[in-house]
Amino acid sequence: xxxxxxxxxxxxxxxxxxxxxxxxxxxxxxxxxxxxxxxxxxxxxxxxxxxxxxxxxxxxxxxxxxxxxxx
Numbered sequence: 001x002x003x004x005x006x007x008x009x010x011x012x013x014x015x016x017x018x019x020x021x022x023x024x025x026x027x028x029x030x031x032x033x034x035x036x037x038x039x040x041x042x043x044x045x046x047x048x049x050x051x052x053x054x055x056x057x058x059x060x061x062x063x064x065x066x067x068x069x070x071x
Contacts (some may be wrong), residue, residue, distance in 0.1 A: 006031055008024075008027050008028060008031075010023075010024050010027065012024065023041075025040075025043065
């Protein structure tokens with residue numbers, strides 16, 4: 001029996017991370033009807049966790065690990 005699996009392959013421009021990541025998220029959503037809110041909440045939780053980690057490292061060292069180019 002054939003094994004059929006949907007796959008999304010993405011190439012992103014790392015110089016435009018926010019719109020590129022948002023486009024990837026939107027490309028995945030049609031494969032999970034009715035779960036968009038849960039997926040977005042999971043992404044939000046992961047982003048918030050990473051922000052806490054970055055702030056903790058900043059507090060330890062007195063300066064940000066990485067500075068954003070959006071200052």
